[in-house]
Amino acid sequence: MESSSSAGGRFSSQGKSAERSILRGNSERWVRAIAASPGIAIGAAVILSPQKGTPAAQEAEPLDEWQRYQMAVEALRAEWGQAREIAAAEAPAVVPIIDSYLRMLTEATLKERIWKAVAAGSTVERVLQQVFEPIIGRLRRSSSVSFQERGVELEQVFHRLLSLLQQQRLDYSRVAGAIVVATALTPSDVLLLHRAGAQGFVTAVGGITSHTTILARSLQMPAVIGLRGAIGAIAEGDPLVVDGYTGVVVIHPDGETCRRYERHRDSTEWRRRILVRFTKLPAETTDGRRFRLMVNLTSMQDVEEALLVGAEGIGLVRTELLPLQLGRLPTEEEQFHWYRQIAERFYPQPVTIRLFDLGGDKYSYEFVPERNPALGMRGIRFLLARREILRTQLRALLRAAVMPNVRLLVPMVSTEQEVFAVRHELEVVRQCLAGEGILYGERLPFGIMVETPAAALIMERLAPLADFLSIGSNDLTQYTLAVDRTHEMLAELYDPFHPAVWRLMVHVVEVARRHGIPVCVCGEITAHAQATELLVGLGVEELSTMPAAIVPLKHRIRRLSFREARRILLSTLNTGQEGLTI
């Protein structure tokens, strides 16, 4: 029997639910939630009911209870063991978490506790409840998002164990070609559903960093999570469109919507599958030179996008975002919270936090308008003139640096003295925090942003003061060519391919190499297709660009040879030899 929606033969459902659809009417309903895994899925909903095995009230025979428990654990172990095999082949990153759960469920201390309780006359369900519920409760109440997600996962595992005790097996055969709808899914669920042929899934709970999400992306299953209460609007057999790009779920899509999504799916799917495969591959040239591709954070959405495209870290957190958005300077707590969150999201990949680059065209309400803002009170100059702002930011940063992947970047450096001054302030702040008994990061890598010709030309003196460098190609180009990059009539003169800029960059990279410190290039040039070969030839360690450019950039890098690229770069600069002297 077919669903009565005009989508016709695309959806089929059992008699009962088709009836429910007719009664309810066919109005299309759009739900917007969290896009967990890209792709479009069009199909019928199969609801995995929350498995709430009910704890039996009456007492039971100890030996019977023990046997029931053994069988349920064996069944769960078999199921998770299967999932682990699939994960080892398709999503190896999830294997350790599956191993963790397997160990938790089969550990000796749990067995002992259950045996003792069962021998004393309790039912298995009751003792499991006594063991799991407090733990789940504490995890879900934690202030850490990842602990909360573990709580949700553990709850699913617990409920699965309860339903296995009542010998409810999951019938995966129903899910072939369908879209699975559930309150929550364990990693094991996702793996087994994928193997059973589910097209995609939708859950009520879920966070972007949960294992379910990571798995869905590895398996290329479109998924939308975090529907919360709205999930109740989906009935068994309902036709659905799941848009994993935007986080939209359409219930009962009409013919027009279906057609539109089918077209969208057909045109983007093949390209997406090729591109998504790249997120798993390294950014490596044909002759084995590896680059770390990172993202420049220009807005909050960039964090999610960066995760989706497989960025290997954040090359630039533009912290001035925060005061610009707030319309005032943020407090230490506000900053700490924000830096910490980003660091946690990307852990263990590097997160490069640039001190406020305010002033110039970005922040002028406190100052008299300048005649030359680009050459004026901005970057580190502004911060050194307003030390209380600098110190507050350093405090927040040092506290966030308890996460060892945090590193600091100083903007608009043009003299050694500026660097000494920041290092001095850092030391002062460290001592204050230590005196107040506040935790801070012991090791905070210190980076210098190279965006002025001066910095590039005195690199021999700056390099020993830094743990890493970041070349801001936008500003470097502007200052080197003496062209206002926002000036409409000078657009042609603002040429990021001008050899002067590249000579400076080659020099910086060379000095950095001699001092053993890595260099990152961040700036619009990284997204420029024609620049990739030159950037590869430059031989930097890191490139930081906008999220949408990551995959195409990686694609280009993988087709280039480093030696060839270097040869081309140097011959373009007319040097005729491996090095440059300035």
Add this chain to the structure above:
Amino acid sequence: MVEQRVVVRLPMGLHARPATALAVLASRFAADIQLIGNGLVANAKSALEVIGLAALEGTELLIRAEGEDAPSAVEQIAAFLEGGWEESGM
């Protein structure tokens, strides 16, 4: 009985993977080992109980061990909690 106070210095706290690794470590010792913190007492050999502490980084825990190899148990577990475990990949 041997006791030692430590501050959890694992950057993401004592979550699933380090909790499991800690339980495996603790299980190598004959002594009875407990982790006490956040108002709770956990058997260090149980990954479930350890993760149930929901111990975020910066939490103070008391390690208590009783038995033959109690001193080395406490020493090794303290070293683990104070950052002796490397997070890799996820």
